[in-house]
């Protein structure tokens with residue numbers, strides 16, 4: 289049996305539904321049951337509580353009069369019929385990858401939704417990430433045992449990187465009689481979930497495999513934003529405030545704050561926009577340089593002379609190519625195969641200090657703050673708690689309705705089911721040709737780090753920009769409003785040239 293073929297349904301006017309797999313796709317004659325929610329007084333009185341079978345959600349909300357209607361995803365929510373009886377369900381929940389605010393809230397709401405909405409009493413917690421399926425005992429989860437966990441950071445189940453052994457995991461699913469698996473994690477985790485789904489399907493198991501996207505970096509595509517992101521941005525304000533207070537209190541004071549973001553600078557960008565105290569935000573998607581006209585040192589010099597102090601926010605993945613130039617040590621990887629980044633915060637702080645000491649132009653005082661783990665180890669804030677609740681409820685409704693091989697995610701403010709391949713095919717990055725980055729530049733007044741180039745380079749780089757713009761325009765992902773989602777941004781994974789910033793968008 290080959291890999292699951294995408295289920296694509298087309299309709300008039302260029303309508304496309306990228307549907308998710310269903311247990312009945314590979315198990316014939318599955319019986320269906322009355323949805324217990326129909327007898328639940330909380331829901332049965334709500335007219336149209338149940339999702340219509342044809343309800344779908346568009347990926348693009350900005351459309352042109354004669355343009356195609358584009359890709360849609362299946363709308364999440366309860367269905368009239370379910371494919372599991374309550375006492376038949378043996379659910380399992382696992383958390384993988386790095387921490388993120390809201391993990392415990394998702395666990396709590398999965399357990400409570402299964403229990404209170406669908407009468408499911410058998411829910412297992414898999415401890416310590418993927419390897420917990422085969423290397424650890426399980427724990428029993430009940431509404432009572434998870435009652436207060438949303439007030440705590442971290443994950444009560446524990447997490448890990450590496451250890452994804454598909455056969456051992458699916459053996460464990462089969463041996464324990466698990467028929468609904470809820471897998472909470474980032475891009476790597478969703479890739480792992482996709483492989484588990486394929487193996488479950490190959491073995492013909494009646495088991496729904498459901499992903500719940502978690503990533504503090506907000507690097508998962510399609511979805512509006514990932515849970516915990518707002519909390520992280522809020523927590524980052526404390527570090528930025530501290531850097532600002534320190535910088536303001538010294539003559540030529542500089543505060544440097546390093547924030548998370550391996551390949552995606554969303555936390556740095558949104559924290560900067562939220563704070564208004566930041567003079568320069570450096571992210572992986574926008575290469576920068578230090579020396580010479582238009583460089584960082586020149587800007588620091590100017591800003592200190594104008595204002596007497598400044599704050600720099602730098603994402604952990606920014607400027608890695610500059611560090612590699614100065615430090616040739618071999619790239620190391622974590623247990624999941626992610627490249628371990630060098631500490632750009634320390635490096636840039638040191639470089640700035642050395643530069644101004646050498647130039648003897650301005651006596652600076654620099655304070656470096658690294659709140660990395662503080663912003664992801666906190667409990668989720670109120671709005672993330674609501675978001676986590678809706679995500680978890682949607683995930684459960686989908687599994688009970690027999691859907692499988694999907695990630696539960698918010699698209700344009702609506703809960704949807706997205707096929708795994710759409711989640712894992714690319715990464716979500718800040719697009720520096722989008723309005724959001726332009727807004728940031730106009731709020732900080734930082735340089736765009738466009739080098740003066742020879743005419744040959746000009747032509748080469750203009751061409752590469754045209755390609756970017758093509759991708760950008762064809763996806764039509766312009767972000768229109770500052771309050772709009774940070775995730776709804778064009779998919780560009782190619783390195784962006786220094787001319788990547790163009791006005792007039």
Ligand SMILES: Nc1ncnc2c1ncn2[C@@H]1O[C@H](COP(=O)(O)OP(=O)(O)OP(=O)(O)O)[C@@H](O)[C@H]1O
Nearest residue numbers: 385386449450452473474475476477479480503624
């Ligand atoms: N391609 C893959 N196939 C199967 N399993 C994978 C794959 N990539 C990663 N995994 C597994 O998924 C789990 C989590 O991956 P990873 O450590 O990259 O974190 P993540 O889910 O991307 O979260 P984050 O990066 O936001 O912390 C690990 O156990 C890893 O072994």
Ligand SMILES: O=P(O)(O)OC[C@H]1O[C@](O)(CO)[C@@H](O)[C@@H]1O
Nearest residue numbers: 386387503504505548549550622
């Ligand atoms: O040190 P750890 O736990 O591997 O996590 C660090 C990484 O996790 C992330 O927060 C993603 O979860 C990245 O931003 C960061 O590089």
Ligand SMILES: [Mg+2]
Nearest residue numbers: 385474475476
């Ligand atoms: Mg990841």
